[in-house]
Amino acid sequence: MDNTSIKRKRGLRFYLRIYFKIISQDIKSKMSYRADFITTFFGMIALNLSGFIAFWVIFKNFPQINGWDYREMLFLYAFSLIALVPAEFFFDNNWNLQQAIVTGDFIKYCFKPLNIFFYYMSEVFGIRGLGQLVFGVGTLIYAWVGLALPVSFLIIVKLLIALFSASLFMIALRNLSAATCFWIINGLHVMNITNKFRDYARYPITIFGGVFRVIFTFVIPIAFMAYYPSLELLDTKQPVFLTYLTPIYGIIFFWLSYKVWMKGAMNYSGTGS
Template identity: 60%
Template sequence: MNTHTLGFYLRIYRKILVQDLKSKMSYRADFIISTVGMIFTNLSGFLSFWILFQNFPSIMGWSYHEMLFLYGFSLIALTPVQCLFDNNWNLRMYVYSGDFIKYCFRPINLFFYYMSEVFDIKGLGQLAFGIGTLAYAWSRLGIGISVLLIVKVILCLITASLFMIALMNLAAATCFWVVQSGYVMVMASKFKDYAKYPATIFNRVFRFIFTFIIPITFIAYYPSLVILRPDAVPLLSWLSPLIGCLFFYISYLVWMRGATRYNGTGS
């Protein structure tokens, strides 16, 4: 039974992170190119909104700066899955090759051990762009600043992150049962592109799917309503922290079930 404390895991993670960053910074050109590439990728999304709103004053009641707020919010919320859980993309290769077995014999939480091995530093470029976009939209919308509001934003961002992390955990875990699971990962990742749009632009069928089956509307739309539309916050926005924690915990259980039942390739 694992009895390690949170402090223990934080100390272990700090040591792993330092070593991982040292190895990555030894290839500074690769880091700079990757970071710049990430910024330009996100800039293209910014420009698409700008071009779109040159012809339309609003979309389903959402203004240009409100859409930018959602976009910046989604970029920040997606940063943890980019930086801290990027090793999910390598899971199927470790499982299929049999190398995943090495993670099963350490006296430490298997999920933590595997995920802590990789920190995708280029995700910090996405974080910087997201903060800049959110700050710009925030100022243009005339939203005030208070301690309570900042706390709400932080809580909403954490909540939003849990949904995408959980979605990628579930997609990655399919490799324990499905041979061609790479397609599942790619499809799950593509869904994040819809997170930057308000749920109201989708028809009822897709709105239901993106809320209750593939809950990407919780990545930006429902959490952002607490800030953007404080006078008409739906129940799902208030429930999103609870739903996010539950969804993440379920994804963790599924991931761990597959991992603990893994016994290598047999070769």
């Protein structure tokens, strides 16, 4: 009897309630450093702007890449930006994992009657994703109008599903690279390397040949971060089998990253202080 009541308490509602309690503390503390908030916001805008300038410079010289013209590529670009936002918002604490492990602070997460992964991730809200979201949505609307894509209830639902699935890959890749911190000292380097991959998610996977196309599709799945899901949304492109595999593979990949992360967390033995 008691057992079932505990189980019921641990439903989605329980976790949501806890989540908002923890996260609101983080947002409060972030708001008290206003200068940091402002510079972070503008930093993110500058980061996106420079990415956009690079993109624009390439298309000033080359009218198309592998049959993708400027507007279509812009769509891919905006899509990949938005798909990254959930990883920035909700899984940003991965960046602090190495520090937490080395200093021994991580041990505190092991002693709470909560899922370690959940508790750890809920502690930080990556406000820097906000700048990215604004920039991404603006660019997407611009590309959408430029391509004269229809606006209907169905396509918006499709877009949201596509974005959600793509974001799972971003999150999973970040979890996996952060999880390396549990086993090696320099996991932060792995994070920096994989973080650069997202810049290349905005190009069609068809540019890669042979074995690298397989690697960038299944092992380091940057192809799913924008290319495959976008095929369904663009009128001018034909979706392929992998397009429809995106949500399923996204969930599998995310689950895998969660398992690996948890395995690392379970192995953690603290620093002894």
